[in-house]
Amino acid sequence: MEMQLPPHEGGELSVVDMHTGGEPLRIILSGYPEVKGDSVLSKRRYVREHLDHLRRVLMYEPRGHYDMYGALIVDSELPEADLAVLFMHNEGYSTMCGHAVIALGRFAVDYKLVKEPKSPETQVNIHCPCGLVKAFVEYSEGKTGGVRFLSVPAFAFATDVTVTVEGFGEVTVDISYGGAFYAFVNAQRFGLDVSKSRTRDLVDAATAVTRAVKCQVKLHHPASDDLAFLYGTILTDGKDDYSPEPTANICVFAEAQVDRSPTGSGVTARVALQYHKGLIQLNQTRTFQSGATGSQFTGKAVEETKCGDFKAVLVEVAGRAFYTGVSRFVQEADDKLTHGFLLKSLYNGRQFKL
Secondary structure (H helix, E strand, C coil), X not given: CCCCCCCCEEEEEEEEEEEECCEEEEEEEECCCCCCCCCHHHHHHHHHHHCHHHHHXXXXXXXXXXXXXXXXXXXXCCCCCCEEEEEECCCCCCCCCHHHHHHHHHHHHHCCCCXXXXXXXXXXXXXXXXXXXXXXXXXXXXXXXXXXXXXXXXXXXXXXXXXXXCCCEEEEEEEEECCCEEEEEEHHHHCCCCCCCCXXXXXXXXXXXXXXXXXXXXXXXXXXXXXCCEEEEEEECCCCCCCCCCEEEEEEECCCEECCCCCHXXXXXXXXXXXXXXXXXXXXXXXXXXXXXXXXXXXEEEEEEEXXXXXXXXXXXXXCEEEEEEEEEEECCCCCCCCCEECCXXXXXXXXXX
């Protein structure tokens, strides 16, 4: 039987689905109207204000799920960029996503967004809302493989900050930037293990920290106020001293969304934090493991730089992404759930939405 679209009203939304370390990425190929704006950051504001209904259609059930993640390819104002991208999730739009960059690097080569692939690596310049990120895609005999990327300047924003966390009292956190801001806490502070504890308990603790930091710490970024927000909290195993053994973490971001991968921008921020504390040196590679799936990225600080007044580093993160399918989504006018919904779950703060 030939595949064909079912009866529907309006256009279709075409996507390619991938995952990096278990974390999904839905790449939107077509179906969006023109995204207006003279910069990637202004385009991010435009989709948030004018096209957010399409994010809900693709990220929420029945087409997605609570932890779905998406990428919308748009035009860049930078001549050196091969593509620009807007990231989306259950709450809105992020400024950086490392697992998505790894997937998009491979996608860009396979879907011929780069004119002349080269062996052993093909460079793909991806313009993210946080800035230009350079990805390097393994390429041999027409096939793509692993991807590494070079981050925007990453830096420790503040260390040993004490916040009052509901249900836990005073908690000491570090805050670091890797294209997005994260709070970092050793999971043992809450009597938890990032690889063995129930996901619900990890989410509850991380979400409580995120709420506390948002209320009690004012963030700023030298480049733009659009970047000055806390994306989430990363609970770690506390193994920050350099070791050839993996160190594990789990990231809870946006609206209590759980990253299945080690979190690419989180690894970037964590490497910057470890370098700031003198726990690692330039070009010392560490392996970062997801507490959720056991998948791994590697990360290392490769160059010192500056970001405004902050001492910063460029960080290289590497991982693998894989294809899971392609889809063509439609909507029917009399479907009362066509615009998407999220089901209430056991996690704190997760509620049914239409």
